[in-house]
Amino acid sequence: MTLATVLKNGHVFDGERFLPGQTDVVIRGGMIEAVGRDAGSADAYTEATVVDCAGRTVLPGLIDLHVHAMTSTPGSIQAMVDPYSLQFYESVRNLEATLRAGVTTVRDAGGADLGAKQAVETGIVKGPRLRIAVSIMSQTGGHGDLWHPSGLDSPDFGPHPGRPSGIADGVEEVRKVTRTLLRAGADQIKICSTGGVLSPTTDPRHSQFTPAEIAVVVEEAEMQGKYVMAHAQGTAGIINALRAGVRTIEHGIYLTDEAIQLFLDTKAYLVPTLSAPLAVIRKGESGTSGLSQQVIDKAQQVAEDHRQSVARAIAAGVKVGMGTDAGVGAHGDNLEELALMADAGMTLEQVLAASTSVPGELITPINSVGRLAEKHLADVVVLTGTLESTEQLAGLRSMIGQVYQGGVLQFATA
DSSP states (O other): OOOOEEEEEEEEBOSSSBOSSSEEEEEETTEEEEEETTGGGSGGGTTSEEEEOTTOEEEEOEEEEEEOTTOSSTTOGGGGTSOTTHHHHHHHHHHHHHHHTTEEEEEEOSSOOHHHHHHHHTTSSOOOEEEEOOSEEBOTTSTTOOBOTTSOBOOTTOOBTTBOOOBOOSHHHHHHHHHHHHHTTOSSEEEESBOOSSSTTOOTTSBOSOHHHHHHHHHHHHHTTOOEEEEEOSHHHHHHHHHHTOSEEEEOOSOOHHHHHHHHHHTOEEEOOTHHHHHHHHHHHHTOSOOOHHHHHHHHHHHHHHHHHHHHHHHHTOEEOOOOOBTTBOTTOTTHHHHHHHHTTOOHHHHHHHTTHHHHHHHSOSSSSSOOSTTSBOOEEEESSOOOSGGGGGGGGGGEEEEEETTEEEEEOO
């Protein structure tokens, strides 16, 4: 019988709440076997490996709902001069940096293909569990169209044999491209229903894809047991997506009362990526980002509206899942988002739930990830101290002591 590992006497957040007193988490065979006070003291665990977690916090592995593992400089002119294959090698570094930060599962929002997912699953590459969109679906001239006025297409997220083009126009072409991405292994479909910050020639407030086009993407995804996530920043594009049955709205910069009510009515999720425009602004200030001035200006224009919209959504009770748009910001800096969610009005337990159990319920089957509970996968993060306030979230990255994935210790700094 496989020997157990007992994380003993920790300050445990189980995915929903902090459990009272010192609590044990028992791991066996890659799964959580038991959680509770003195749970690891049973006779069955006399030969277990015991890890003393007194004075430490034990969390489920964190989940980032919006990353781009295949890129580190989206929107930059650098992508036009780098060798095409460099993105694949960079992704190895990006995925490892993410796992080191305690993020054990991610939803890739465009770029990573089935090969990247299988490389992690088979242990060729160390990284978080991947749920992939493969390519970003966009109308011609939309946020995901990589064409530039020079006549060149940026290789960012560009097509290759495992990553079909996501450009589609009209209901039937949209239907076919959706089916093509599902054939390529997409776990969810990613569309752009508005313009964006990083696409130099689009306006974040303007809508893209018609309601009929969005509806057919949702229809095709749902027939295969999948769902749709929408890059949606402007109000009309957010509303179009929610009315069509899109499951998650990414960014949500310009939210109105109507849009917020639609979230509540449809039980859709908001993935704010508050750190994304701030990362663009910091890159612009560095003077070496390779980003156009239009992109930097747009990030500066949307940042405060973004924060206010998300704060209003949180206050209204919209379901929020943590997402960073990592790639826009640095991979491995994912935990910056948690402090920003707290600044927008979340309590500590709400922030941690938004980073564990809430996204876990969205992206995986029942009893999978996001909770420290029996029959869940043993993705666990042990912090070096006791996490008790939102003020500590700003330094959370420095508190990562141990990262377990499937019950296996992947990284340990303390």
